[in-house]
Amino acid sequence: MNTTRDPALLTALMEAAADAVIVADRTGCILRANPATGKLFGYGDGDLIGQKVNVLMPEALASLHDTFMEHHLKTGERRIIGSGRNVEGKRQDGTVFPLHLSVGRADIDGQILFIGILHDLTERHMADEVLARSQRLDAVGQLTGGIAHDFNNLLTVIIGNLELLQMRGADARQRGLIDDALASAELGADLTSRLLVFARKGNLKPVLVDLREQCQNALALLRRTIGARYTIRTDFADTVGKVMIDPVQLQSALINLALNARDAMPDGGEFLISIADVIIDDDYMAQETDIVPGSYVRLFISDDGAGMTLEAQRRAFEPFFTTKADRGGTGLGLAMVYGFVRQSGGHITLYSELGHGTSFGLYFPIVRETQDAGEAIASVMPTAIPRGSAEVVLVVEDNPRVRKLSIERVRDLGYKTLEAANGDDAYVLLQSGVHIDIVFSDLVMPGTLNGYDLAAKIREEFPDVRVLLTSGYASDVVTSKLGGTKRYDVLHKPYRQSDLAKRLQALL
CATH class of the missing domain: 1.10.287 (Helix Hairpins)
Incomplete structure (x- = not known):
């Protein structure tokens, strides 16, 4: 059997193909088109047969197609034959979309045929x-x-x-x-x-919560904030998974999104806040490729306002980008929402159409009840600043100005001080045998030992010495970057004198 000419085999191959396959003659008249072609371009079965392939091209390309074909037939130059390139296609409704086109030529019984395979690049x-x-x-x-x-x-x-x-x-x-x-x-x-x-380096305080309860708590504040001209509707699922988030940051995010929506509806309008579980899988990934597959609680905040331009959507989460500069906008609201969601292990989506409104989707990973949700630590601080009794504090800081100030602050609290410019110098000083009660060290420093490395050596070799770490970064970030653990408390810069005093006193 000559399989190359078996019409049944050709039909089976074309119908099985997921990509569009078109067979056309030398004039560009379509002789055959598989079902995927009709689906891709929005035509019914058989509608394309007899039409010119130009009908599937934007006007600029369609007007040049015949010239390209004539040039190939006269010269034999294989400019696109046997190779692929990215082009644009035009659907029956006039919409233009990206395609990858591969073209082959066949000479059968003296007839020249062209076979085109077209792959939709929209998702890519x-x-x-x-x-x-x-x-x-x-x-x-x-x-x-x-x-x-x-x-x-x-x-x-x-x-x-x-x-x-x-x-x-x-x-x-x-x-x-x-x-x-x-x-x-x-x-x-x-x-x-x-x-x-x-920057996803904030100092979050996540707890295990029901997102519906947290949103309900914020609704009263939202209604007072946005005014009577706006209606807030809620659509909460009967049951949802628990998530690990910072409730304060969530409330801040909701307020930011609500105020943005209010500004998009100057004459009043409607908000919709909906919460439901969602499973992100391969089907969903076709649209949102930047989100890790898994189980999430999805929080939608939608409005029916003016919508956003494509440029505004593209830059919406960038810090200091704002479309409301004339009204005092800082451009930090959506940037903070983005950072909070991503630092919480979640994902944020934005969909908007001019004249139809905007919708933000906040996805937070579901935490199983058996997972360790962490422990809340409550402490009662005295009103008076606690003072030391001449204990020796080794201040380790590579920034000279910060080191000088830290020494002054520690001395003002009644402690004696020693100093080191980095972790390596501090370790040498400890090995020398000098008496030290507390090491007060920065986390990120030049040299062999960062703050966590120094703390680990002190824990192992000098167990009587207490350690207090400090950083301008949040501890959850530097922990992962520097290889530390959460056993060490971190005093975040900039801090008040009372904060330093309480932390030092707590170590003693």
């Missing part, structure tokens, strides 16, 4: 766009986190010096100036903390 383009957006935000997040960390060091110096001035007998006029300066420095610290949330 979506995947590339999602990946590019994620990579761009990751790069911006790394830069933002580094800048915020450096600013935290500067703010630590500013706040610390102001507090020392305040504690050393400033008069009433000076105290007023110091209080104003401290308040401004605290605002700066708040800004860097928001930037760190975007």
Whole structure:
């Protein structure tokens, strides 16, 4: 049997193909088209037979197609024959979409036939766009986190010096100036903390919660915040899985999203907040390729407002990008939401159409009841700042200004001090046999030993020495990056004098 000419075999092959397959003559007239072709381009069975292949092309390409074919037939030049290229196709409804086209030629009984295989690239383009957006935000997040960390060091110096001035007998006029300066420095610290949330380096305090209960708690505040012209509808599933999130950050995220939606509906409108479990699998991955498969609780916040442009959607989560600069927008709201969700192990999606509204999807991984949800630690702090009794504190800090200030702050609390510029120098000092009660060390330092490495050596070789670590980064981030564990408490920069005093006293 000559299988190359068996019409039944050819029909079976074409019908089995997932990609579109078209057979056309030398004039571009379609002789055969498999069912996948009709499905891809929106035509019914047999509708394409007898039509020119130009009908499947955008106008610019369609007008050139006949010229390309004539040139090939006259010269034999195989510009596209036997190779593939990316082109655009046009569906019956006029929409244009990306394709990969492979063209082959067959000479059968003196008749020239062209076979085209067309693969839809829409999903691949979506995947590339999602990946590019994620990579761009990751790069911006790394830069933002580094800048915020450096600013935290500067703010630590500013706040610390102001507090020392305040504690050393400033008069009433000076105290007023110091209080104003401290308040401004605290605002700066708040800004860097928001930037760190975007960079996924914020200091989250996650607990195991039911997302429906947390949203219900936020609804009363939301209704007061957005005003009477807006209606909030809820659609909560009867049962949902538990998730591990920071309730305060969730409430902040909901408020940010609600205020954004309100601004998109200046004449009033409707919000919908829905919560349900969802399983992310291969079918769902076709649309959202940046999310890890698994079981999630999905929180949808939708509005029927003006919608967002494609450019606004592309840059929505970037810090300082805002479409409301004339109304005081900072461009940090959605950036914080993005960072909070991603740092919580989740994923965020954005869908919007101009004139129809916007919908944000927040996906949080479900935590099994048998998993360790962590323990909440409650402590009662005394109102007075606790002081030391001449205990020796070794201050380990590579930044000279921060080290100088830290020494001053520790001495002001009644301790004696030693200093080291990095973990290696601190370890040498410990080995020398000098008496040290507490090592107060930064986490990220040059040299062989970072803060966690130094703490581990102290735990093993000098068990009587206590350790307090500090960093401008959040402990959950530096733990994974530096190979540490959660056995060591971390004092986050910038900190107040009272925070330092309480931490040192707790170690003793």
